[in-house]
Amino acid sequence: xxxxxxxxxxxxxxxxxxxxxxxxxxxxxxxxxxxxxxxxxxxxxxxxxxxxxxxxxxxxxxxxxxxxxxxxxxxxxxxxxxxxxxxxxxxxxxxxxxxxxxxxxxxxxxxx
Amino acid sequence: xxxxxxxxxxxxxxxxxxxxxxxxxxxxxxxxxxxxxxxxxxxxxxxxxxxxxxxxxxxxxxxxxxxxxxxxxxxxxxxxxxxxxxxxxxxxxxxxxxxxxxxxxxxxxxxxxxxx
Numbered sequence: 001x002x003x004x005x006x007x008x009x010x011x012x013x014x015x016x017x018x019x020x021x022x023x024x025x026x027x028x029x030x031x032x033x034x035x036x037x038x039x040x041x042x043x044x045x046x047x048x049x050x051x052x053x054x055x056x057x058x059x060x061x062x063x064x065x066x067x068x069x070x071x072x073x074x075x076x077x078x079x080x081x082x083x084x085x086x087x088x089x090x091x092x093x094x095x096x097x098x099x100x101x102x103x104x105x106x107x108x109x110x111x112x
Numbered sequence: 113x114x115x116x117x118x119x120x121x122x123x124x125x126x127x128x129x130x131x132x133x134x135x136x137x138x139x140x141x142x143x144x145x146x147x148x149x150x151x152x153x154x155x156x157x158x159x160x161x162x163x164x165x166x167x168x169x170x171x172x173x174x175x176x177x178x179x180x181x182x183x184x185x186x187x188x189x190x191x192x193x194x195x196x197x198x199x200x201x202x203x204x205x206x207x208x209x210x211x212x213x214x215x216x217x218x219x220x221x222x223x224x225x226x227x228x
Binding site for chain 1: 116145203219220
């Protein structure tokens with residue numbers, strides 16, 4: 001499959017730790033943000049989303065935090081598991097008629 | 113229900129040759145998007161179809177790339193002639209509503225293109 005991790009920032013954690021993946025976005029007018037997970041050989045999969053009028057949203061084991069003041073988005077994964085190993089991308093949608101703009105991606109490596 | 117399917121999963125061609133990638137979106141999804149990820153970099157938008165019409169092709173790198181969606185069903189992306197810098201993974205995604213209107217995008221597994 002694709003070597004998804006070359007040249008990417010990498011976060012290495014132990015199984016059971018909490019992981020925090022960060023993303024800076026570019027457009028202060030963006031309305032909606034999404035985190036995607038891409039495993040090797042697969043396409044991006046939706047994890048969690050957040051609208052610009054919120055600053056926090058929780059899912060199962062994942063939490064997204066949005067700081068519009070500094071244009072920063074983070075993804076927190078609780079009790080990280082080896083199956084969480086993948087490249088994580090943040091994406092922003094600027095308005096109703098635009099498409100997704102992806103960030104650079106972070107590789108998460110989880111060791112047992 | 114079948115997801116977004118892409119073919120081929122991997123293609124290896126020589127510089128100057130032609131390659132055609134195919135995407136079958138989820139049935140009923142009017143919106144179809146092509147994205148590309150060059151090795152180790154971010155995923156970049158190429159173009160967006162609404163049914164058979166090109167809604168936005170601002171991400172197409174140059175005129176060596178031609179995308180079609182005849183009949184508003186499957187789409188093809190042809191690269192002719194291929195150059196070394198075209199190597200990467202080409203993702204297709206589809207959605208029922210507009211992505212910007214928060215229509216969830218479903219991605220295929222990608223077609224990996226290697227140009228030698």
